[in-house]
Amino acid sequence: MLLCDIGNTSYHFLSEFDSFKKDVKRFDPSEVKHKIYYISVNKKVEVKLKNLPNWIEISSHLDKTKYYKTMGVDRMMALEAIESGIIIDAGSAITVDVKRGGVFEGGFIYAGVSAMSQTYKKISNALDYEFNFDIDLEKLPKNSQDAITYGYLKTLYCEVVSHKMEIILTGGDAQKFTKIFKEARVDEHLVFKGMQKIIFNFY
Amino acid sequence: MLLCDIGNTSYHFLSEFDSFKKDVKRFDPSEVKHKIYYISVNKKVEVKLKNLPNWIEISSHLDKTKYYKTMGVDRMMALEAIESGIIIDAGSAITVDVKRGGVFEGGFIYAGVSAMSQTYKKISNALDYEFNFDIDLEKLPKNSQDAITYGYLKTLYCEVVSHKMEIILTGGDAQKFTKIFKEARVDEHLVFKGMQKIIFNFY
Numbered sequence: 177m178l179l180c181d182i183g184n185t186s187y188h189f190l191s192e193f194d195s196f197k198k199d200v201k202r203f204d205p206s207e208v209k210h211k212i213y214y215i216s217v218n219k220k221v222e223v224k225l226k227n228l229p230n231w232i233e234i235s236s237h238l239d240k241t242k243y244y245k246t247m248g249v250d251r252m253m254a255l256e257a258i259e260s261g262i263i264i265d266a267g268s269a270i271t272v273d274v275k276r277g278g279v280f281e282g283g284f285i286y287a288g289v290s291a292m293s294q295t296y297k298k299i300s301n302a303l304d305y306e307f308n309f310d311i312d313l314e315k316l317p318k319n320s321q322d323a324i325t326y327g328y329l330k331t332l333y334c335e336v337v338s339h340k341m342e343i344i345l346t347g348g349d350a351q352k353f354t355k356i357f358k359e360a361r362v363d364e365h366l367v368f369k370g371m372q373k374i375i376f377n378f379y
Numbered sequence: 380m381l382l383c384d385i386g387n388t389s390y391h392f393l394s395e396f397d398s399f400k401k402d403v404k405r406f407d408p409s410e411v412k413h414k415i416y417y418i419s420v421n422k423k424v425e426v427k428l429k430n431l432p433n434w435i436e437i438s439s440h441l442d443k444t445k446y447y448k449t450m451g452v453d454r455m456m457a458l459e460a461i462e463s464g465i466i467i468d469a470g471s472a473i474t475v476d477v478k479r480g481g482v483f484e485g486g487f488i489y490a491g492v493s494a495m496s497q498t499y500k501k502i503s504n505a506l507d508y509e510f511n512f513d514i515d516l517e518k519l520p521k522n523s524q525d526a527i528t529y530g531y532l533k534t535l536y537c538e539v540v541s542h543k544m545e546i547i548l549t550g551g552d553a554q555k556f557t558k559i560f561k562e563a564r565v566d567e568h569l570v571f572k573g574m575q576k577i578i579f580n581f582y
Contacts, residue, residue, distance in 0.1 A: 184503050219504075219505075282521045292490070295490045296490065298497075299387065299471050316484050327488045
């Protein structure tokens with residue numbers, strides 16, 4: 177069985193043996209002849225997949241009334257995988273979602289590392305630095321690199337820990353964020369776990 | 380006496396009678412024949428001003444050892460105007476600086492409203508919303524507009540109020556941010572007040 181979580185920048189596959197990614201712009205989904213259970217937040221890709229019978233969209237089996245209308249199905253799937261906690265899915269966007277005792281309480285969207293790095297650079301060349309994930313967030317910065325890093329990461333950290341819940345990190349940049357959220361558990365397959373639950377119930 | 384604070388996007392003037400802005404790309408500084416005391420974080424503009432004798436750069440009189448090397452002089456000037464507090468200067472970038480008992484403790488840089496709005500839009504068309512400054516930040520969002528607004532504003536709010544100091548709002552977007560920082564004092568002339576102190580001492 178092949179699972180696929182399609183985001184804004186890549187197809188993320190999970191097979192029995194491993195997980196791998198394909199670039200949204202370059203990968204041709206008709207190349208795959210196996211049966212694939214997928215979810216997608218990428219409208220352009222969805223159009224291509226509609227005519228490929230081996231690509232099976234599974235989010236229709238989700239009880240979406242628990243969530244909200246324009247919410248990405250990847251966020252819903254990750255939430256399906258847990259009972260309680262705050263999920264940080266760090267990809268091109270960073271989604272942060274809270275579930276308590278089986279109930280979705282809400283969530284927010286932050287900019288991903290690459291997007292945010294571009295943003296600072298665009299504001300001014302004087303802010304063209306890489307983020308310093310080894311920063312000490314206990315101390316207010318006194319240099320430009322840490323000033324943008326703190327602006328990007330401490331603000332997020334402050335809000336996330338205020339919920340006083342178990343933090344679960346997932347998404348392509350999860351490992352990077354373990355340096356900031358030292359108390360977090362990493363589960364790179366959280367979305368797939370939610371998808372597996374649905375598949376187990378309906379297929 | 381004419382004062383001018385030059386940022387990434389505009390010349391901000393203060394005369395005896397009013398304050399006004401000119402676009403950095405369109406305004407020709409040689410048009411002004413009066414004596415102007417200025418500071419600038421805009422390298423391109425600085426080159427133009429070097430040959431105009433009526434434009435007098437005043438940041439050289441500042442004791443910069445209190446701050447850090449690559450810090451914008453506008454931030455320093457705003458800090459010169461207060462004894463204690465946390466200054467939010469909301470322009471194309473948002474700078475947040477802390478001063479306690481006359482001592483600069485450090486500061487950070489966040490993306491401005493316009494830059495951040497572009498960032499979400501670039502990540503995905505599904506995130507192309509205006510920020511909702513009337514949002515209730517006490518509640519986790521359950522719609523896309525509030526999800527990006529909360530991501531952008533609650534994170535900043537959380538970090539700023541954690542310092543438990545008087546908040547002073549300045550910069551072009553100061554009024555917008557009063558909706559989020561309801562406890563803040565607005566002082567749109569904070570940078571000019573710092574500049575006036577320097578001028579009073581040295582000219």
